[in-house]
Amino acid sequence: MNSVVVLRPSIMDKENLNFKINVSGTYWDKKPEFSISLDGVTVHRGAISEGINVKQTISFVANITEDEKHLLVISLHNKEDSDTVQNEDKTEIIKDMLLNVEDVYIDDISIGTLKWTHSKYISNNNEYSNMVNLGWNGDWVLEFESPFYLWLLENT
16 A cells, blocks of 8 residues: 655755855044844944944854845945035045945855845935945845855856
8 A cells, every 4th residue: 555645844944154244434524334134134233343444344143044035234324415525616525434345255155246246235216236335325235045055156
C-alpha cells in the first residue's frame, strides 16, 4: 500500500546576515543626522560622530526571512536650506552638508557598485538613481532579496 506524506508548511526559513554600513558626513556647521532601517525597523539613529569625511561604521545583525524582498534604508533628517551656501553669483556651492554612503557590507561582502546601480534616492517626491551623496532630506534605498548570496550572484 502506498502512503502519502503531507508536508505542512514550516516556519519560513531565516537567514542571519551581518551588516556593516560605512557613512561619512560633509559639513561646515552642523553634523548630518541620519537613521538606518531594515524592513521598516530602525537599527540606528544619530548624528555623524567622526570628523568631516571620516568613515563611521554602523554594524548590526538581522535575522531575515528567505525568499522575500528586503529594504535597507539610510535617511538624512536635518538638512535645511541654510546648510548650503553659494558664492555671490549663485554659480557654485562653497559650503554644504551631505551624508555620504561610503560602502555597504552584507556578510563581510562589499556590495561594491551595487550601491549605485541597485539603489534609489527618494527626496521631495523625486526619485534619483546612481546617488550615494544625500544632499537633501530623504531616503537612500537598497532593495535586495534573500538568500543574499543568490541575489548577489544574480546582480553582479
